[in-house]
Structures are given as structure tokens and as C-alpha cells.
Amino acid sequence: MTTGNPSYTNPKPCKHLADYKLNHGLSGYKSLQKHLKTAPHGKTSVGKPSTKTPRCISCDGFQDIERAELYCCVCCDQVYDPDFDKAVMSKHIMGITGDKNGDESIGKRLVKRRRLGSGVVEELVDSKISKQLISMRDRRAKSCYPLGLRGLNNLGNTCFMNSVLQALLHAPPFRNYFLSGGHNHETCRKRSVDQLCLSCDIDVVFSAAFSGDRAPYSPAQFLYSWWQHSANLASYEQKDAHEFFISVLDGIHEKEVKSRNQNRDNGDCQCIAHGVFSGLLRSDVTCMTCGFTSTTFDPCVDISLDLDTSNFPPKNTANKSIKPDANSSMSTLLGCLDLFTRQEKLGSDSKLYCQNCQERQDSAKQMSIKRLPLVLCLHIKRFEHSPVTKMSRKIDRYLQFPLSLDMTPYLSSSVVRNRFGNRIFAFESGESDISAEFEIFAAVTHAGTLESGHYVNFLRLRNQWYKCDDAWINEVDEGMVRASQCYMMFYVQKSLYQKANEDWSHLPISPRRNMFGQ
Amino acid sequence: MGSHAQLSSQFFGDLLDSIIVDVASECHRIARLGLDRNLEEEEEELRLSAQARVRVADPSNSGEANSKYVVDIFGQTHPPVANEIFDCMNCGRSIMAGRFAPHLEKCMGKGRKARLKVTRSSTAVQNRYSQGSPVSTYSPYSNSTSTSRLSNGTSSGAGEEYSNGTFQEP
Numbered sequence: 001m002t003t004g005n006p007s008y009t010n011p012k013p014c015k016h017l018a019d020y021k022l023n024h025g026l027s028g029y030k031s032l033q034k035h036l037k038t039a040p041h042g043k044t045s046v047g048k049p050s051t052k053t054p055r056c057i058s059c060d061g062f063q064d065i066e067r068a069e070l071y072c073c074v075c076c077d078q079v080y081d082p083d084f085d086k087a088v089m090s091k092h093i094m095g096i097t098g099d100k101n102g103d104e105s106i107g108k109r110l111v112k113r114r115r116l117g118s119g120v121v122e123e124l125v126d127s128k129i130s131k132q133l134i135s136m137r138d139r140r141a142k143s144c145y146p147l148g149l150r151g152l153n154n155l156g157n158t159c160f161m162n163s164v165l166q167a168l169l170h171a172p173p174f175r176n177y178f179l180s181g182g183h184n185h186e187t188c189r190k191r192s193v194d195q196l197c198l199s200c201d202i203d204v205v206f207s208a209a210f211s212g213d214r215a216p217y218s219p220a221q222f223l224y225s226w227w228q229h230s231a232n233l234a235s236y237e238q239k240d241a242h243e244f245f246i247s248v249l250d251g252i253h254e255k256e257v258k259s260r261n262q263n264r265d266n267g268d269c270q271c272i273a274h275g276v277f278s279g280l281l282r283s284d285v286t287c288m289t290c291g292f293t294s295t296t297f298d299p300c301v302d303i304s305l306d307l308d309t310s311n312f313p314p315k316n317t318a319n320k321s322i323k324p325d326a327n328s329s330m331s332t333l334l335g336c337l338d339l340f341t342r343q344e345k346l347g348s349d350s351k352l353y354c355q356n357c358q359e360r361q362d363s364a365k366q367m368s369i370k371r372l373p374l375v376l377c378l379h380i381k382r383f384e385h386s387p388v389t390k391m392s393r394k395i396d397r398y399l400q401f402p403l404s405l406d407m408t409p410y411l412s413s414s415v416v417r418n419r420f421g422n423r424i425f426a427f428e429s430g431e432s433d434i435s436a437e438f439e440i441f442a443a444v445t446h447a448g449t450l451e452s453g454h455y456v457n458f459l460r461l462r463n464q465w466y467k468c469d470d471a472w473i474n475e476v477d478e479g480m481v482r483a484s485q486c487y488m489m490f491y492v493q494k495s496l497y498q499k500a501n502e503d504w505s506h507l508p509i510s511p512r513r514n515m516f517g518q
Numbered sequence: 519m520g521s522h523a524q525l526s527s528q529f530f531g532d533l534l535d536s537i538i539v540d541v542a543s544e545c546h547r548i549a550r551l552g553l554d555r556n557l558e559e560e561e562e563e564l565r566l567s568a569q570a571r572v573r574v575a576d577p578s579n580s581g582e583a584n585s586k587y588v589v590d591i592f593g594q595t596h597p598p599v600a601n602e603i604f605d606c607m608n609c610g611r612s613i614m615a616g617r618f619a620p621h622l623e624k625c626m627g628k629g630r631k632a633r634l635k636v637t638r639s640s641t642a643v644q645n646r647y648s649q650g651s652p653v654s655t656y657s658p659y660s661n662s663t664s665t666s667r668l669s670n671g672t673s674s675g676a677g678e679e680y681s682n683g684t685f686q687e688p
Binding site: 005006007008011064066067069078080145149151153154155156157158214215216218220221223224227228330332334398400401402403404406408409414421422424466470471472473474475478479480481482483 | 540559566617
């Protein structure tokens with residue numbers, strides 16, 4: 001559901017309501033506005049119903065007082081009207097902020113500029129160029145398998161690095177950038193005084209992976225460079241795949257910022273790391289006394305999710321539990337995302353200052369996604385630290401995840417709208433038209449304990465799954481991936497995924513798949 | 519039934535009706551305005567995952583799921599410890615790939631004693647609310663609650679074996 005949903009922006013009006021509006025205009029709504037009351041949690045009702053409330057005699061317009069909904073007595077059904085919803089929302093906004101325009105911009109730091117980065121990234125991910133480059137490579141080596149598929153040697157407990165590298169090697173826009181010469185390590189080294197350049201090292205890894213050579217590659221130089229980079233930060237001893245991922249993106253970004261000698265706004269950074277992985281999160285803090293909401297935006301390169309336990313079965317938009325039987329005890333990715341975007345009441349020990357009330361009040365916080373990245377990395381917080389026992393443990397709980405993911409319900413437009421009872425109103429303006437449909441292409445799994453475990457990456461290329469276990473690349477079926485314990489999941493926009501599949505379509509697919517009827 | 523019981527029963531009935539209509543009204547609006555989620559697709563994904571888990575857990579199911587691999591898809595075989603040899607870019611010595619990382623640790627003087635203690639930086643948004651926003655931003659290691667760190671293998675040094683190809687049940 002994008003903003004192009006006609007049922008939402010312009011629902012088919014009930015004939016009787018349409019007639020009423022023709023005859024009486026919006027005056028009825030206007031006089032009703034005085035009696036509308038929206039509670040801090042977003043639900044509107046009509047207070048003090050009086051005989052003065054206009055009810056058209058010939059029509060049938062009628063009111064659900066408790067919920068401020070229109071009901072047509074002739075149709076015997078609840079009906080919807082954008083003008084009515086607008087009247088409801090405008091009253092609410094004016095009531096809180098005293099802003100006559102009903103503009104929800106107070107307290108917001110809007111990222112006004114459209115993301116320029118996407119334009120730059122698109123130029124550099126021209127897959128035509130990368131296709132030419134690929135065809136020039138050595139075709140003798142096992143050309144029936146997807147190019148770029150190559151094992152990575154474990155250099156001594158470096159599977160955390162290998163699993164993330166495999167994901168980066170096959171993230172379509174990231175891959176296309178490097179394969180089409182987006183960062184040429186030969187020309188870069190000559191220009192730069194500072195020898196350390198993670199992008200160069202990644203470029204080398206890309207060249208090796210896509211060279212056609214299928215013997216496992218040792219990313220030793222990359223490890224060396226990365227340790228030099230991360231030595232500047234906290235402990236170099238990052239054996240966690242997620243921290244490694246963040247650190248690598250950070251390293252790429254830093255070099256970009258240094259070489260271009262600029263200090264860009266975080267939200268518009270044009271380095272390849274942010275161009276591919278960066279999204280924007282919206283955080284709303286609502287005062288539970290007056291309903292005033294303070295909104296902030298923050299960029300992110302991934303989303304870390306708490307596991308939804310059986311205490312929180314996944315809900316749909318009407319806050320109903322889906323199938324409260326066997327499935328409700330299973331954690332799902334959608335459940336985690338629901339949990340992430342749920343409005344959470346902050347404890348009374350953390351009252352926040354409300355600009356409207358001019359004092360500290362109980363508040364509620366709600367996260368949502370303002371802008372989705374091209375590649376969405378979802379990280380599951382499988383680490384649990386108890387402040388009481390001071391012990392840490394890994395949560396082995398299985399998490400169900402989809403191969404096709406629709407992020408629409410988690411967008412700011414959906415979440416904010418839902419908070420106000422799904423009224424027809426332009427809650428979120430200027431949302432980019434990036435699609436919300438994603439396809440998974442890589443899954444990093446972890447087996448074992450906190451102290452000793454093993455990372456494995458599953459790659460999905462041209463709808464065939466491959467298990468990348470350090471040096472070992474094997475074909476596996478989808479079921480094995482679904483049943484595995486995921487730690488990080490990499491989703492790419494559906495259009496980019498389909499495009500990536502087409503790119504290699506001129507190469508024959510694996511014969512083994514046909515043999516086993518997979 | 520006494521009039522008190524009747525009255526309270528009536529109140530209860532009204533409250534219950536109100537709650538039911540709340541949900542019905544919400545759902546009606548969502549459905550009418552085309553805002554519902556694609557439940558069919560979601561349920562299909564759930565079904566496929568459940569099926570997969572059953573298949574994988576079935577001991578009679580032989581195959582890749584539970585056994586070590588003999589060869590990879592390219593027909594290659596690999597030793598438990600990678601035996602490619604190359605020169606360390608820090609000291610120049612010839613090192614075997616599988617022992618490179620522990621060698622480099624010592625070579626770069628990065629033993630546990632040499633570790634620097636740097637306070638983890640976090641952006642304000644992480645510290646602002648008690649809930650500990652789970653978001654990573656541009657600043658490295660911004661999860662001040664240092665959540666979810668899964669290490670792989672102990673840091674004790676060289677020559678550790680590790681499995682390659684066995685699938686462990688969740």
C-alpha cells in the first residue's frame with residue numbers, strides 16, 4: 001500500500017453522504033468540530049452531544065458518538081469521508097498546538113531535502129557496465145554457477161567476518177558499485193596519502209570473488225586493514241558479526257568524508273555505505289496528558305530488533321492477534337517489527353518534559369521508519385544481559401522470517417496514521433516513493449553459545465540458496481534456511497532483487513538443481 | 519435476578535458491546551480504506567517455515583542438513599584449518615591462512631593487555647529514553663547498552679578447530 005492507494009485517499013463515497021455534502025457543504029462538520037475530543041492516545045470521540053448537533057432530516061447522516069465515525073442509516077454501514085476525517089484531525093492538531101494551520105510541524109526536525117544520495121548511487125550501479133566487466137572475466141572456471149560465489153578461508157575464528165563479507169559481496173547495489181569501478185583501488189591508493197582505505201580493500205575482495213577463480217580466498221589483507229581501522233575505536237576484538245558490519249560501513253564512510261573533505265549532513269551522505277544501507281527512523285514522543293507529540297528523525301544503517309516473546313503475539317493493524325494457537329508461541333520477524341513500532345509507555349520514573357503542559361509528564365514513545373534503505377539489514381538482539389545476575393546469555397529462540405517482506409505497516413505514514421485511528425489525512429508528507437517490498441538475499445546465522453559459536457551465511461542467488469560456511473559453498477534448499485536460527489537478515493528492494501537476477505540470466509543455471517528436482 | 523444484578527449485568531453488557539464495536543469499527547475502516555495487511559502471504563510464509571522446521575527436525579531425513587559435506591559445489595574439498603600460505607603484511611613471515619588471525623594479533627601487539635579502553639560513544643537519542651533505542655546510527659558502536667554481541671570462538675589463540683558443514687539444530 002503506497003500513498004497511491006485510491007481506496008484510502010479517496011474512498012468511494014456513500015451516495016447519501018455525497019448528497020448531503022452537496023446540499024449542506026461542510027458546515028455540519030464545522031459545527032461538529034467544536035465537540036470533537038481526541039484523547040492523548042489518538043482516539044477521537046464526540047463530547048457533549050447536544051440537540052444542536054446537526055442531523056440532516058432528509059438524509060441519514062448519523063454519528064457514532066463514541067468513535068466519531070459516520071454511519072449511514074440508509075446503507076446501514078459505516079461510511080468514510082476525507083473531509084470529515086480532515087475536520088477531525090485538524091481539530092486535534094489545533095487543539096494541541098494552537099496552530100491555526102493545523103500543521104504538525106512543531107517540534108519536528110524535518111529532513112527537508114530529498115535524498116540526493118539515491119541519484120548518485122543509481123548512476124554508479126548501472127548494471128550494464130558491470131555486465132560488460134563480468135563477461136570479460138575468465139569464463140573457464142565453473143561458469144554454470146553464479147559469478148562471485150567463492151568460499152572465504154577462515155583465518156582463525158574469523159567466520160564473523162566471512163559471513164558479513166559474503167552478504168556485502170552479494171548486496172546488489174553494493175556489488176554493482178564496486179564491480180563497475182565505483183572505487184578503484186589502484187587509482188585510489190595513488191591519490192591518497194593516508195594508506196588506510198577500507199573501500200580499496202573491499203574492492204580487492206570483490207575482484208577476487210568475481211575473478212572466476214573458485215578456490216577459497218583468504219581475506220587477510222582486509223582483516224589487517226580492518227584491524228588497523230578499528231584499533232582507533234573500542235576494543236579491536238570484535239568477534240560479533242553485527243558490530244563488524246557497522247564498523248566496516250563506518251570505515252567506508254570515514255574515508256569518503258575525509259577524501260571529499262566535507263562534513264555532510266548524516267541523512268544525505270553520499271558514500272556507498274550510506275547510499276545503500278542508510279534509512280531514516282522517526283521517533284515520536286507523546287505526552288499522555290495533553291497529546292502533544294515531539295518528533296525527531298535519525299538516520300540508521302540497520303535496525304536492531306528485540307525478539308518478540310510469546311507474551312506479545314503478532315498483531316495486525318487492528319491490534320488483533322493473528323491465529324492465537326500454535327503460531328502465537330513462535331517468534332516471527334513481523335512480530336519483532338510490530339514490537340519495534342509499538343507505542344510504548346515510558347515508566348513514571350522517566351517522565352519527560354512536555355512543551356505544551358510545561359512540566360514533566362508520563363509519555364509514550366513510538367518508532368517508525370520514515371525512509372527505507374535500498375538494502376535493509378535487520379539484526380536480532382540475541383544477547384540478553386541481566387543487570388541482576390550480571391550474566392549474559394544468548395537467546396536461542398527460533399525466529400520465523402519471510403523471504404518476501406512488505407515493510408509498509410512499519411512506515412511512518414502507516415504507523416502515525418494508525419495512531420490516529422487511520423483517518424484519511426496527510427500525516428506524512430514528502431515520503432519518498434521507494435517501494436516497501438523487499439526480498440531476502442542473505443541470512444547470517446549463528447550456532448553455538450556466546451563464548452564459542454560459529455557463523456554461517458546463506459545466500460540467495462537467482463532463487464537458489466547457497467550455504468557459505470567459510471571455505472565451503474554448497475547448495476541447500478529453502479527449507480534449511482527457513483529452519484535456521486537467524487541473527488542478521490539482509491533484504492533488498494524487490495525491484496533491485498529482480499534486476500540482479502536478470503543480470504545473470506544469460507548464464508546457465510546449476511545443473512545439479514535439475515538433477516534433484518529442486 | 520435482583521435489580522442490582524440486572525443493572526450490573528446490563529452495564530457489563532454495554533461495556534462489552536462497546537469494546538466489540540471498537541474493534542469492529544477499526545477493522546471496518548481498515549478494510550474499507552484498503553489498509554489491511556496481506557494476511558494470506560504472511561500465513562503462507564508461516565506455513566512454509568513450520569513445514570521446513572518439521573522436515574529438518576525429522577531424523578529420518580538424510581542429506582545436507584545434518585551431515586558434513588564431502589565436496590563443495592565446485593567439487594573441491596577443504597581441510598579444517600585453511601592451509602594456504604602467504605606472507606604476513608605486518609612482519610613479512612610466511613603464515614598459514616588458518617593461523618593468520620592469531621598470528622596477526624600478536625604481531626600487531628594487540629594482545630588482551632594492549633587493548634585500549636575507549637568509552638563507547640553514543641548519540642543522544644540512544645541515551646535519551648530509558649527504553650534504549652535499538653538503533654545504530656553513524657557513530658560506531660552506538661548501542662550503549664552493548665547488546666547482542668555474539669562472539670565466535672574463544673580468543674585464546676592459535677590452532678583452534680571449528681566445524682565446517684555441520685548444521686546445528688536451533
